[in-house]
Amino acid sequence: MKKIQKVFLSFIFLGFIFILTACQQNDLAKQxxxxxxxxxxxxxxxxxxxxxxxxxxxxxxxxxEGFDIxxxxxxxxxxxxxxxKPVFVEVAPKTxxxxxxxxxIDAIIATMTIxxxxxxxxxxxxxxxxxxxxxxxxxxxxxxxxNDLGESTKILAAKGSTGTVNIRKVAPQAQVLxxxxxxxxxxxxxxxxxxxxxxxxxxxxxxASQNPDYILTGGIFTKESYGIAVNKGQTVFIKKINQALExxxxxxxxxxxxxxxxxxxxxx
Numbered sequence: 001m002k003k004i005q006k007v008f009l010s011f012i013f014l015g016f017i018f019i020l021t022a023c024q025q026n027d028l029a030k031q032x033x034x035x036x037x038x039x040x041x042x043x044x045x046x047x048x049x050x051x052x053x054x055x056x057x058x059x060x061x062x063x064x065e066g067f068d069i070x071x072x073x074x075x076x077x078x079x080x081x082x083x084x085k086p087v088f089v090e091v092a093p094k095t096x097x098x099x100x101x102x103x104x105i106d107a108i109i110a111t112m113t114i115x116x117x118x119x120x121x122x123x124x125x126x127x128x129x130x131x132x133x134x135x136x137x138x139x140x141x142x143x144x145x146x147n148d149l150g151e152s153t154k155i156l157a158a159k160g161s162t163g164t165v166n167i168r169k170v171a172p173q174a175q176v177l178x179x180x181x182x183x184x185x186x187x188x189x190x191x192x193x194x195x196x197x198x199x200x201x202x203x204x205x206x207x208a209s210q211n212p213d214y215i216l217t218g219g220i221f222t223k224e225s226y227g228i229a230v231n232k233g234q235t236v237f238i239k240k241i242n243q244a245l246e247x248x249x250x251x252x253x254x255x256x257x258x259x260x261x262x263x264x265x266x267x268x
Contacts, residue, residue: 033106033230034079034237041083045072046091046105050183052206053261054111064088067261068109071128074253075109075228078244092181093160097121100231107241108229111203113162123234124227125241132220133166134201136189138213143196145218149174154194156185163198166222182207189214200224202262 037043047068048055054066069088076086089105096108100122111131114124135155137143149155149171157163159178167176177194179185186207189197196217197204204216228245230238248254 031103032236033234034240037080037106041080042085042087043072043076043080044087044089044104044106046096046099046108046110047072047088048110049090050181051111051203052210053202054206064090067129067257068111070257070260072109074248074257075241075244078247079240093158097229100229106230111200111226112229113200113224114227115162118229121232122229123232123238124229125238126245127225127227128245129202129226131200131202131224131226133163133198133222133224134204134216134220135218136197136199136204136207136214137195137217139215141195141217143217146170146221149196153196156188156194156197158182158185158199161199162224163200167198170221
């Protein structure tokens with residue numbers, strides 16, 4: 001009988017801890033993100049570690065590098081001053097919004113397309129990057145556009161990305177295979193698990209720049225606008241981010257960061 005009572009009390013205790021933790025996370029998510037950032041002198045950014053040119057882990061330094069990373073650094077400096085510190089947390093398409101909602105990160109800058117569905121969950125900044133969805137194939141592929149995608153065609157896409165939704169709209173007859181991230185998608189493409197990989201052209205350009213046997217084909221078949229996401233209700237924080245974005249455009253720093261990561265790609 002005592003053993004049963006101990007087990008019962010243990011379940012009650014664990015349940016209490018679970019509820020307390022959930023409440024703490026909920027409270028954290030509801031806090032004023034800008035005030036928290038100003039007090040801690042840091043902004044915690046959700047970034048990608050697997051998207052070349054935007055956010056990719058440098059094995060030698062152990063640090064993520066790319067356009068999004070440099071933008072986050074510049075924005076942090078504009079918002080918090082020279083003493084402000086950007087902190088980076090790796091996110092994936094299916095984890096970034098939950099991490100934001102739980103208060104684990106303050107903002108997401110991770111090749112995230114602004115969509116009406118996502119706007120129901122988060123608030124977005126002004127557009128900071130214009131892109132469009134495309135296809136990546138082997139150079140000798142018979143696929144030259146979305147019109148070549150048939151019932152036997154296998155398209156590889158990342159889970160939680162707009163790519164999976166868009167490709168099903170423009171090529172409903174094609175088979176779509178979803179993987180955890182872009183790296184897994186490309187690995188699957190190289191191992192002949194699919195005929196083409198789809199994602200934003202900016203993402204695919206990064207892959208193609210390091211893999212000359214693969215090319216983008218068919219141009220773009222969507223218009224994608226990347227935005228910085230914050231929790232709902234963080235109006236002051238999003239206003240600060242937009243003001244910082246505007247200043248980076250005006251003082252030329254945005255163009256410098258863009259040229260650093262995409263200047264060479266644009267000439268190909």
